[in-house]
Structure formats: structure tokens, C-alpha cells
Amino acid sequence: MATQKKAADVDYSMQEKIMALYEIQKIDSKIDEINKVKGELPLEVQDLEDELAGLKTRIDNVNAEIEEFNALTKQRRREIDQAKIQIANYKEQQNNVRNNREFDAITKEIEYQELEIELAEKRLKEYAAGVKVKKAQLEETEAVLNERSVDLTAKKSELESIEAETAPQVAEYEAQAEQARAKVDERLLAAYNRIRRSVRNGLAVVTVKRDACGGCFNRIPPQRQVDIRSGKKIIICEYCGRILVADPEAEQ
Known part of the structure; x- marks a missing residue:
């Protein structure tokens, strides 16, 4: 409920929502790495x-x-x-x-x-x-x-x-993730969580690197890459179903 309220109070752009999803993914991946220590x-x-x-x-x-x-x-x-x-x-x-x-x-x-x-x-x-x-x-x-x-x-x-x-490190990451979730509406978060559950490595949001999807490594057409960089809408990989974002490092 708190996340919904914060997202509703501020009118974030689609670009900001997409980058927030990317931040959430990076944090969740760090938590996944910590959980790997537990093994089986x-x-x-x-x-x-x-x-x-x-x-x-x-x-x-x-x-x-x-x-x-x-x-x-x-x-x-x-x-x-x-x-x-x-x-x-x-x-x-x-x-x-x-x-x-x-x-x-x-x-x-x-x-x-x-x-x-x-x-x-x-x-x-x-x-x-x-x-x-x-x-x-x-x-x-x-x-x-x-x-x-x-x-x-x-x-x-x-x-x-x-x-x-x-636990302390996970709690810190969770706090960071909560801040990022405040920028994303419930529908996008639900889609993100659904994709994370359906893919083997938990990567629901991936960057485009060397003209390919960072999840399945299939080639992304140039026009689609332009749409991804514009950040005006959510772009899904047609091969693996992951959310595609422009590589921030490459953009810089």
C-alpha cells in the first residue's frame, strides 16, 4: 500500500519507471547472489x-x-x-x-x-x-x-x-529496492515479478549489449533498439519475454 501511495503521489515518466525496474533487478540479483551462499x-x-x-x-x-x-x-x-x-x-x-x-x-x-x-x-x-x-x-x-x-x-x-x-546486507538491499519500487506502479511490478518467476536465472530486466538481448542473446532489430533507448514504453524481448532496457554505461 505504501508503494502504491508513493507511486501515485509522483507522476514518474515511463523512462524513470523503466530505470527503476532496472535498479530493482540489479538489487534483486545481488540478493539472489547472497542466497546462493545458502546453496541447497x-x-x-x-x-x-x-x-x-x-x-x-x-x-x-x-x-x-x-x-x-x-x-x-x-x-x-x-x-x-x-x-x-x-x-x-x-x-x-x-x-x-x-x-x-x-x-x-x-x-x-x-x-x-x-x-x-x-x-x-x-x-x-x-x-x-x-x-x-x-x-x-x-x-x-x-x-x-x-x-x-x-x-x-x-x-x-x-x-x-x-x-x-x-541479514544486515539483505535488509540494506531491501530498503534500496523499496525506494525503487516506489517509482513503479503495481501493474509493472506484477509483470516484473511474473517474469522473474518464469526465467531460470531470475533476470526479468536485461540490457541490450552488442545489439542483442542480455537474457537470451538473440539479435534486436535496429528500430527496436531505438524504441528501447527512447524509453517511452516497455519493450519486451520477442524471444525470451524479458523487459529490455538500454545499457546505461553504453549510453554514457
Whole structure:
């Protein structure tokens, strides 16, 4: 809002706006150079943070699976205890049967409960094996988590050190850029930022050197160079889409 107000208060010529864009580009390029010192550290920090978040989620999931195995283990043990009680009751009833048919019926019930116990004990072994596997996974994941945490701490410390060292210079450049932005309307700034995001080296404004675009090095026709030097309108390179300005040093 402050930039908009300053630009509106003063009626800057197109030539002044173009040169202000050029100044902004030079300052942004200096900041880009400072950021290069960080190298891949910001990306590495972000990747490690993402990996740690994934590892923590995996640990939570494995712990939940272990808890589920433990809950199932308790349930099966209760079922075994209940089945044993049932068997004891059925055996007690066998002592009071009136005929063979009742005896056989109770015997089948006892056999059924014994099968239920066998099945439950089989499940208990499966759960125990599952818990063993999950605990091994948990131990392995926690080891990786600890290792990545150490890496993240080191890289964060390195990045923070670089940022603290370069912060005063970046702040100075930002202040200079803000002064230049005050001369440029919002539409031109938006176009400048859009071009900067779309080109590999961040150069949205380039000079014409040796009759060629300073960005893509394609030849600029003489009449177009005259228009660029006049500074009456924004001239875009028809090959790379960058904003073209006359080389101030050459003009001098």
C-alpha cells in the first residue's frame, strides 16, 4: 500500500519507471547472489522436516498396530478363560446326565470349546509374531528418526548462521529496492515479478549489449533498439519475454 501511495503521489515518466525496474533487478540479483551462499540448505532443511514428519507418522501408525495386537491378545485370552470355564461346567453336567444322548451332546460342546481354545491360542501366536515384527520396525524407524533429527539440527544451525551473517546486507538491499519500487506502479511490478518467476536465472530486466538481448542473446532489430533507448514504453524481448532496457554505461 505504501508503494502504491508513493507511486501515485509522483507522476514518474515511463523512462524513470523503466530505470527503476532496472535498479530493482540489479538489487534483486545481488540478493539472489547472497542466497546462493545458502546453496541447497533451505531445500535440504525442508526435505528433512518433511521426512521427519513422515517418520513420526509411521511411528504413530506402528504403535497403533502394536496396541491393536495387544487389545486382540487380551480379548483372545478372555475367550480362552471363558472357554475353560464352560468346559468345567459341561464336565460337571456330564456327571448328572440321564442318557447317552445328553452325554454325547455335552461332549460335543466340550470339543467345540476345546477347538475354540486351540484357535485362540493359534491367534495369540500370530499376534505375538506380529508384535515382534512391529517392534523391530519401530526400533528401525526410531533409529532413522534420531539420525535425521541430528542432521536437521546441524543443517538448521548452518542455515541460521548464514542468514544471521547476511541479514544486515539483505535488509540494506531491501530498503534500496523499496525506494525503487516506489517509482513503479503495481501493474509493472506484477509483470516484473511474473517474469522473474518464469526465467531460470531470475533476470526479468536485461540490457541490450552488442545489439542483442542480455537474457537470451538473440539479435534486436535496429528500430527496436531505438524504441528501447527512447524509453517511452516497455519493450519486451520477442524471444525470451524479458523487459529490455538500454545499457546505461553504453549510453554514457
